[in-house]
Amino acid sequence: MSVFSVDHLRVRFGGVQAVRGVSFGVESGRTLAIVGESGSGKSASLLGATGLLPGSASVEGNVLHRGQEILGLPDRDLRRLRGPKIGFVFQDPLSNLHPLKTIGDQIGEAISVHQKRITRRQKHERVLALLDDVGIADPQARFSDYPRHLSGGMRQRVMIAIAIALDPGLIIADEPTTALDVTVQAAILDLLKRLQEEHGTALIFVSHDLAVVSDIADDVVVMRDGLIVEKAPADDIYLRPRQDYTRELLGAARLGGPKSYAVQRDRQATRPLLDVQAVARSFGSRPVLDDVSFTIGEAEILGLVGESGSGKSTIGRLIAGLDRPDAGRISLQGRDYSQPGSSGILPGDLRKSIQVVFQDPYASLNPRRRIEAILADPFVIHGTVDKAELREKVRQLVTDVELPHDVLDRLPSQLSGGQRQRVAIARAIALRPSLIVADEPVSALDITTQAKVIKLLARLRDKLGVSFLFISHDLGVIGELCDRVIVLEKGQIVEVGQTQRVFERPAHAYTRRLLASIPGRKRPPAEAELEDVVYG
Amino acid sequence: MADTIHSPVALVVPRASPSPGILLLKRLWRERAVRTGAVIVGIVLLAALSAPVVSHLLGHGPMEQFEGAALDEMGLPIGPTLEFPLGADGNGRDVLVRTLYGAQVSLLVGVPATTIAMIIGTAIGLVSGFFAGRTDRIISQAIDVALSFPFVVTALSLLALNRGGTGQPIVPPMVVVITIIALFSWAYFARLARGLALELRTSPMVEASRTIGASWARIIWLDILPNILPTVFVYWAVQLPANIVAEATLSFLGVGIQAPMPSWGNMIAEAQRTSLYQEQPWFLAGPGLALFLTVVGFNTLSAGLRNVLDPNRRRA
Numbered sequence: 070m071s072v073f074s075v076d077h078l079r080v081r082f083g084g085v086q087a088v089r090g091v092s093f094g095v096e097s098g099r100t101l102a103i104v105g106e107s108g109s110g111k112s113a114s115l116l117g118a119t120g121l122l123p124g125s126a127s128v129e130g131n132v133l134h135r136g137q138e139i140l141g142l143p144d145r146d147l148r149r150l151r152g153p154k155i156g157f158v159f160q161d162p163l164s165n166l167h168p169l170k171t172i173g174d175q176i177g178e179a180i181s182v183h184q185k186r187i188t189r190r191q192k193h194e195r196v197l198a199l200l201d202d203v204g205i206a207d208p209q210a211r212f213s214d215y216p217r218h219l220s221g222g223m224r225q226r227v228m229i230a231i232a233i234a235l236d237p238g239l240i241i242a243d244e245p246t247t248a249l250d251v252t253v254q255a256a257i258l259d260l261l262k263r264l265q266e267e268h269g270t271a272l273i274f275v276s277h278d279l280a281v282v283s284d285i286a287d288d289v290v291v292m293r294d295g296l297i298v299e300k301a302p303a304d305d306i307y308l309r310p311r312q313d314y315t316r317e318l319l320g321a322a323r324l325g326g327p328k329s330y331a332v333q334r335d336r337q338a339t340r341p342l343l344d345v346q347a348v349a350r351s352f353g354s355r356p357v358l359d360d361v362s363f364t365i366g367e368a369e370i371l372g373l374v375g376e377s378g379s380g381k382s383t384i385g386r387l388i389a390g391l392d393r394p395d396a397g398r399i400s401l402q403g404r405d406y407s408q409p410g411s412s413g414i415l416p417g418d419l420r421k422s423i424q425v426v427f428q429d430p431y432a433s434l435n436p437r438r439r440i441e442a443i444l445a446d447p448f449v450i451h452g453t454v455d456k457a458e459l460r461e462k463v464r465q466l467v468t469d470v471e472l473p474h475d476v477l478d479r480l481p482s483q484l485s486g487g488q489r490q491r492v493a494i495a496r497a498i499a500l501r502p503s504l505i506v507a508d509e510p511v512s513a514l515d516i517t518t519q520a521k522v523i524k525l526l527a528r529l530r531d532k533l534g535v536s537f538l539f540i541s542h543d544l545g546v547i548g549e550l551c552d553r554v555i556v557l558e559k560g561q562i563v564e565v566g567q568t569q570r571v572f573e574r575p576a577h578a579y580t581r582r583l584l585a586s587i588p589g590r591k592r593p594p595a596e597a598e599l600e601d602v603v604y605g
Numbered sequence: 606m607a608d609t610i611h612s613p614v615a616l617v618v619p620r621a622s623p624s625p626g627i628l629l630l631k632r633l634w635r636e637r638a639v640r641t642g643a644v645i646v647g648i649v650l651l652a653a654l655s656a657p658v659v660s661h662l663l664g665h666g667p668m669e670q671f672e673g674a675a676l677d678e679m680g681l682p683i684g685p686t687l688e689f690p691l692g693a694d695g696n697g698r699d700v701l702v703r704t705l706y707g708a709q710v711s712l713l714v715g716v717p718a719t720t721i722a723m724i725i726g727t728a729i730g731l732v733s734g735f736f737a738g739r740t741d742r743i744i745s746q747a748i749d750v751a752l753s754f755p756f757v758v759t760a761l762s763l764l765a766l767n768r769g770g771t772g773q774p775i776v777p778p779m780v781v782v783i784t785i786i787a788l789f790s791w792a793y794f795a796r797l798a799r800g801l802a803l804e805l806r807t808s809p810m811v812e813a814s815r816t817i818g819a820s821w822a823r824i825i826w827l828d829i830l831p832n833i834l835p836t837v838f839v840y841w842a843v844q845l846p847a848n849i850v851a852e853a854t855l856s857f858l859g860v861g862i863q864a865p866m867p868s869w870g871n872m873i874a875e876a877q878r879t880s881l882y883q884e885q886p887w888f889l890a891g892p893g894l895a896l897f898l899t900v901v902g903f904n905t906l907s908a909g910l911r912n913v914l915d916p917n918r919r920r921a
Contacts, residue, residue, distance in 0.1 A: 433809035
């Protein structure tokens with residue numbers, strides 16, 4: 070008998086049917102992965118099934134917990150289920166932990182809320198055992214730490230400790246590793262797997278990425294537009310996918326690393342465009358960058374990879390002229406433009422030469438202006454006044470980034486994430502820059518959209534001859550797009566080289582550790598033909 | 606199951622939707638507080654506009670005294686009758702007509718005062734928040750100083766200065782009252798706008814504009830201002846009832862709108878001073894309830910607007 074199963078589940082928010090009849094179940098000791106892109110209804114179906122959606126949402130169908138119908142149970146009864154019987158781990162541990170309570174208290178609360186008669190001493194011991202269980206070193210010392218004292222990975226371990234505090238038969242983990250670095254993600258996946266084996270728990274793991282769940286899933290449900298596209302044992306999904314959409318997701322998933330490397334070109338011939346010399350930067354007393362030097366060639370895509378806090382975004386901001394270094398200098402085509410103490414404003418022609426694409430297209434486009442106005446801005450600022458000419462230039466831009474012309478009349482909120490990022494790219498190429506700093510430009514996008522935007526960037530490089538500094542924490546993306554790659558650890562460059570060489574023969578221990586953490590190593594890409602599906 | 610998938614992954618642009626303005630109005634109307642508030646505010650506006658009509662229909666001017674018809678043989682005002690729907694005041698004037706004209710005065714003082722304060726405060730706050738650093742420190746100090754003046758005491762002294770040698774006001778008192786109220790409420794708008802601008806100036810949206818070379822004036826005007834305006838407008842609706850009460854306070858103290866011109870403040874003051882409300886309760890209740898209704902209306906409206914427009918308060 071399934072520990073937890075849903076049957077013909079439908080979830081509706083007002084006029085929007087988010088989930089349109091899905092059925093799945095999970096048994097003890099097994100892991101069910103639910104995979105789908107944003108808006109596919111994967112989270113809505115689980116939140117709906119466990120009564121965690123607001124009252125305005127309507128949920129229909131059957132939800133069985135150990136054979137007992139739980140849909141429509143009163144809140145009291147559901148609360149008795151959530152915690153002791155069903156544990157939850159969500160995406161963002163920082164917003165799910167109370168900032169003013171120690172982690173020991175918060176884990177203890179998860180216990181005492183359901184076991185009123187537990188003594189203080191028993192509770193304390195149980196919390197210490199849990200902290201130890203989720204792999205937090207020195208639990209005694211950590212007990213009275215606040216969430217802000219912990220790293221992202223440690224916070225997620227605390228969340229997991231809360232979820233398993235009462236040894237529930239089922240754990241629902243909704244994108245538990247999405248906000249984490251790749252090495253931390255690997256550790257959390259290992260932890261979940263180990264706990265599951267020790268306790269025989271059933272696990273439902275929600276993710277947008279087939280690669281992440283590839284090592285942990287026994288069964289996979291692929292969802293799209295509120296429906297199940299394919300439901301099969303993991304081996305079948307990864308080795309013999311039956312649906313085109315599953316193949317498309319698999320193609321975009323980069324199991325175990327990049328599928329193909331950027332075509333090698335003769336980079337020796339290109340002249341250096343940007344020169345970064347011994348740059349250092351610190352915020353207050355905390356050094357962020359230390360003695361960083363590198364060059365970017367003309368029409369080169371240079372990858373910059375590192376974990377959060379490694380200083381990679383700071384490098385991007387320094388090069389873009391949004392920040393000043395404390396030491397060292399940066400020059401473009403032999404012209405120094407950024408050094409300690411220089412003013413915050415780049416001279417006009419240099420300003421045009423260096424453009425930026427930001428991570429979050431939801432935040433980098435003014436929500437109150439239409440796309441046409443946003444894209445006309447660079448031209449207006451740099452002197453184009455003629456209306457017809459302006460319109461022509463903007464239309465050309467939209468064509469360059471492969472968007473239909475009718476996006477021009479829309480507001481950013483009426484576009485999808487991928488479309489918005491294309492608009493941001495269009496704005497960056499408007500002034501025909503020689504260098505574009507792209508700071509995690511695809512991390513906020515769905516995985517199939519990522520593949521398309523990366524292809525677009527490569528084509529733009531070929532067409533316009535523009536260089537890119539491509540900042541990312543995702544090694545797979547870097548491998549597929551970049552000619553060369555820089556590996557950054559704690560503000561220092563530990564390795565530089567041709568992408569393929571670095572990925573295949575990493576010289577530095579940190580690079581090796583990063584590469585080993587890429588999810589899906591244990592499932593090498595099944596068939597070569599998959600690549601046609603992605604890039605066809 | 607593939608046949609049940611409807612939408613292709615291709616770049617599909619959603620159908621053209623109605624203009625954002627219409628959508629916003631629809632969203633506002635779905636909020637009950639907005640509906641209730643809008644109805645009450647509508648009634649107040651209607652009352653203010655209908656004052657001359659009612660005055661004409663009843664044949665009573667706002668400052669006309671009807672000692673024969675409206676005062677009894679003891680000289681006390683009569684209660685509600687057909688001719689005087691809310692009765693009369695101690696001078697035999699029609700309380701209903703005066704209350705309606707009072708609504709005009711309240712709005713004529715409150716709306717311009719709040720609007721002036723909003724424009725000045727938002728401009729100062731934007732500059733302070735956007736430039737940060739030293740500019741911000743100086744302006745913030747100025748805001749703190751402005752907020753530390755006691756309202757009534759300062760207003761009384763300023764209005765006392767507005768007396769020429771003959772005891773006649775130099776500047777029309779209404780203008781002075783508007784100026785004083787604006788002087789005392791711009792700082793709240795400045796603080797609000799400063800905080801919002803401070804948050805936006807380091808946002809990717811503003812940095813994106815900086816990287817294409819936009820001037821600071823362009824960034825403030827096109828990027829920051831349109832994005833903080835909804836919040837500022839909500840605050841306008843929050844501040845307006847407070848300013849209407851401020852006008853009533855000054856008139857109550859006898860330094861605002863001068864008798865015989867009707868204002869809710871001086872009507873309440875007169876009812877209270879003469880104790881005639883014990884004989885003719887509507888003398889006090891008319892302007893009192895009108896003031897209450899106006900404040901409740903604007904407060905309800907602003908609470909509703911905030912529920913809809915403030916992104917931090919939007920419910921899941």
